[in-house]
Amino acid sequence: MINFVRPDIAEMEPYTPIVPFEVLSARLGREPADIVKLDANENPYGPSPKVVEALGNGRFYHIYPDPESNQLREALSEFTGVPKARLMAGAGADELIDLVLRVVLSPGDVVVDCPPSFGMYPFSTAVNAGQYVAVPRKDDFSLDIEKIEATVTRHNAKILILCSPNNPDGSLISDDDLRRLLALPVLVVLDEAYVDFVGVLNRKAREERKDKQEKNFAPSASFAVSHLNWVMEYDNLAVLRTFSKLAGLAGLRVGYGAFPEWLLPHMWKIKQPYNINVAASLAALAALQDRDWLADKVALIVQERERMAAELAQFDWLQPYPSHSNFVLFRVLGRDARQLKLDLEQRGVLVRYFNKPGLDNCIRISAGKPEETDRLVAAMKEIGD
Ligand SMILES: Cc1ncc(COP(=O)(O)O)c(C=O)c1O
Structure with missing residues (x-):
């Protein structure tokens, strides 16, 4: 059988693509509007x-x-x-x-x-x-x-x-x-x-x-x-x-x-x-x-990043890293970060989970709109201890 694929490409691990929003929505049985998407550092306000x-x-x-x-x-x-x-x-x-x-x-x-x-x-x-x-x-x-x-x-x-x-x-x-x-x-x-x-x-x-x-x-x-x-x-x-x-x-x-x-x-x-x-x-x-609209939204996102980190500080099993961006990385202590991600997903809240060198048992959460932070915090409380 002919196979002209470059050997180095044939051996490459595929890049893990994100699950399309519609597919996720169907899988979770929730309308897209009911999903709090904090897993890909997107801008929650969308375009001007x-x-x-x-x-x-x-x-x-x-x-x-x-x-x-x-x-x-x-x-x-x-x-x-x-x-x-x-x-x-x-x-x-x-x-x-x-x-x-x-x-x-x-x-x-x-x-x-x-x-x-x-x-x-x-x-x-x-x-x-x-x-x-x-x-x-x-x-x-x-x-x-x-x-x-x-x-x-x-x-x-x-x-x-x-x-x-x-x-x-x-x-x-x-x-x-x-x-x-x-x-x-x-x-x-x-x-x-x-x-x-x-x-x-x-x-x-x-x-x-x-x-x-x-x-x-x-x-x-x-x-x-x-x-x-x-x-x-x-x-x-x-x-x-x-x-x-x-x-x-x-x-x-x-x-x-x-x-x-x-x-x-x-x-x-x-x-x-x-x-x-x-x-x-x-x-x-x-x-x-x-630009004023962009700047306003950026300021809101940064404000929400800070509020999210402060709200999640009540959970002593989440250790945040200081961030200058539109997301916060947390090390999850004494419980399984993957399970936490899945538990949040069941509640319609998407976060990014990592388990690789330097990032073992971590989740990264993008800053969302205030109501999204509220949903995130409520879901964390529900998952609780
Ligand atoms: C560090 C970094 N660079 C670049 C990109 C991709 O940017 P773009 O959407 O412009 O391709 C991302 C997206 O998440 C990113 O995290």
């Missing part, structure tokens, strides 16, 4: 009304999209302060992770990653025939900087992937550590999918800053903490961001990144021409026009 309106008014869905996403990149340049020429949009940050690895890696080239972190890094490395080398994080999820330096050097690594805030714990990489790692002869890919939830100001503080006409003011305050503009300073840095978490557009798949000048022409060369579809582009543009 301006996005919905723009999608309704779209007139060119029958025409192929602009392969260069010019309008969107212009708007992103204004939003981030990074020149348009240094920006590329992708079908989610996921596509950009794959694209960078595809351009850079020859078979066997080393990618260094610091697990526990986002599962797409080892996955995309394997798909692109790279060699994945892990430098595990310390117990508090901070990076082992010396070990990263030694590993990058020993393996002559091509790519170092960093995630800040890190998924699944929500910890940040300090600027000092980042600068130190950028001194290595390696392309650093910094994934900032959750950066919009760092250092979030409440509405009053935002208004005050706006009144003062502060330079570089961005309503979500994220630009102040994002490292996107560092690509202008370091030619071995790529920074990725997304509309999935900030703007509630996970289902439409729009992300973007800033990249080194030497890399971009080759990324453009091999990118699928129509990677950003017309609806995704319209939605992202409209979202960027509704």
Whole structure:
């Protein structure tokens, strides 16, 4: 029998896909509206009304999209302060992770990653025939900087992937550590999918800053903490961001990144021409026009993250880790985290369960709307001791 599958792909473990919402809804015998979905770090508020309106008014869905996403990149340049020429949009940050690895890696080239972190890094490395080398994080999820330096050097690594805030714990990489790692002869890919939830100001503080006409003011305050503009300073840095978490557009798949000048022409060369579809582009543009709405929702999510952690502190079998993102990681003590996840699921509350090195017996819970936190806390109480 013919089998021309690449041997390394034939041997790969499949990526565990999420169970579609409709399937889950049928399995649990609950309407989607009755499910509290806190398992995938999505934005519970969904897109802004301006996005919905723009999608309704779209007139060119029958025409192929602009392969260069010019309008969107212009708007992103204004939003981030990074020149348009240094920006590329992708079908989610996921596509950009794959694209960078595809351009850079020859078979066997080393990618260094610091697990526990986002599962797409080892996955995309394997798909692109790279060699994945892990430098595990310390117990508090901070990076082992010396070990990263030694590993990058020993393996002559091509790519170092960093995630800040890190998924699944929500910890940040300090600027000092980042600068130190950028001194290595390696392309650093910094994934900032959750950066919009760092250092979030409440509405009053935002208004005050706006009144003062502060330079570089961005309503979500994220630009102040994002490292996107560092690509202008370091030619071995790529920074990725997304509309999935900030703007509630996970289902439409729009992300973007800033990249080194030497890399971009080759990324453009091999990118699928129509990677950003017309609806995704319209939605992202409209979202960027509704920044106060985005900022309000981000502030609400951060507020709810804090409330969720505080409410769950009443259960001494849940040990939370401090988070700068839109989720909180809990270590489950003295009981089975998988069973807890299943018990919550029976009550219509979905959380993410982990049991792997560095994450044994853990659950990660995304911040939801206030009523969703209430349902979560009530379900936890019911499950009780
Ligand atoms: C760290 C991290 N990066 C990237 C992504 C994917 O982003 P996108 O939806 O833009 O592909 C996720 C999604 O959960 C994530 O956790």
